[in-house]
Amino acid sequence: MYHHYRPGYVEVITGCMFAGKTEELIRRIKVFEYAKKNVAVFKPTIDNRYSENQVTSHSGSSTSSINVKDSQGIKDYLDQNKNIDVVAIDEIQFFDEDIVLLIDELxxxxxxxxxAGLDTNFRGEPFGVMPTLVTTAEFVxxxxxxxxVCGAPATRTQRLVNGQPANYNDPTILVGASESYEARCRxxxxxxxKPTYPTRKD
Known part of the structure; x- marks a missing residue:
């Protein structure tokens, strides 16, 4: 009836912008903090939209965080702080590929x-390390x-440049908020x- 589970697992929260990913991450962080677990919260330095030392949702919820340049920054912090029980990482799609190896080891x-992070970029294509994390995590x-536009469930992130849809060839990474992006359905x-079949070449 009762099962004993070994500690150590990976949870991924994903979706398009304005879906509540960071809000959900903060909620889970607070649950662990309430249980008196030591939680280390990280976010990439590229994300400075609201604060440099807090993870902040679009609705205004926030929690203290540590800014790191890359996965090595997370490893360095954890090597110096051995009492951490839970690691939370926001905007995971902006991290280097080594973050996958580090997460697996931790x-x-x-x-x-x-x-928590975007599953697709503004083109609607897989974003950074997220595809790998989604397939290797225990919980997604x-x-x-x-x-x-229409009120349907939105799974895409629409980038707008001067109020108009972005071009497929625009840079992938451009950190912004409501003035740059909207949630859209398919x-x-x-x-x-955007290339269409069969003209696109791998």
């Missing part, structure tokens, strides 16, 4: 890892937003000059 050592939560998501 989970194997018994730490609980919680990651995919959240949806509401399409700003049918309302528009990317100018």
């Amino acid at each position: 989970a194997a050592k018994g730490l609980r890892i919680m990651c 939560t995919k959240l949806t937003a509401v399409c700003t 049918h309302c998501h528009i990317i100018e000059n």
Whole structure:
């Protein structure tokens, strides 16, 4: 009837922008803090939209965090702080590929890892390390937003440049908020000059 589980696992919270990913990550962080677990919260230095030392959701919820340049920054901190039970990482899609190896090692050592980030970029294509994390994590939560055009469940992030849909060839990474992005459903998501089958070559 009762099962004993070995500690150490990976949770991923993903979806498009404005789906509540960071809000959910903060909620889970507070649950562990209430249980008196030592939680280390990290975010990449590239994400400075609201604060440099806090993870902040679009709705204003926040929790203290540690800014790191890359996965090595997380490892260095944890090497110096051996009492951490839970590691939370926001905007995981911006980290280097080595973050996957680090997360795997930390989970194997018994730490609980919680990651939040976009599953696709503005083109609607897999974003950074997220595809690998989704396939290797024990638990995956995919959240949806509401399409700003038609009100349907939104799974895409629409980038707008001067109020118009972005071009497929624009840079992938551009950190912004409501003035740069909208949540869209599949049918309302528009990317100018996006390749179509069979012209696209791998």
